[in-house]
Amino acid sequence: MRLSTEFIAGVIAGGILGYLFDHLLGTKPWGMIVLLMLGFVTGIYNVMRVSGFSGQKAEKDRPEGS
Structure with a gap:
């Protein structure tokens, strides 16, 4: 649902x-x-970023300090 919304x-x-x-x-x-x-x-x-396909993690998925 989130991917289609993005x-x-x-x-x-x-x-x-x-x-x-x-x-x-x-x-x-x-x-x-x-x-x-x-x-x-x-x-x-945005869909690629949220799904993790682009190699970059979504902002909320990154650990603190990176």
Whole structure:
């Protein structure tokens, strides 16, 4: 459940920021396209980080002092 939430949150955040960027600067649809793609990549990175696939451990999994 957490992995899907991490992925969806990245995509939704990218979409909202892209919409706001386009609305404020009048660059439709380029801001939405670019930021949705970045949100997708961020979502994948977060899923890999949380699952331990990327080689980096999630922040809460690290021992104290490292």
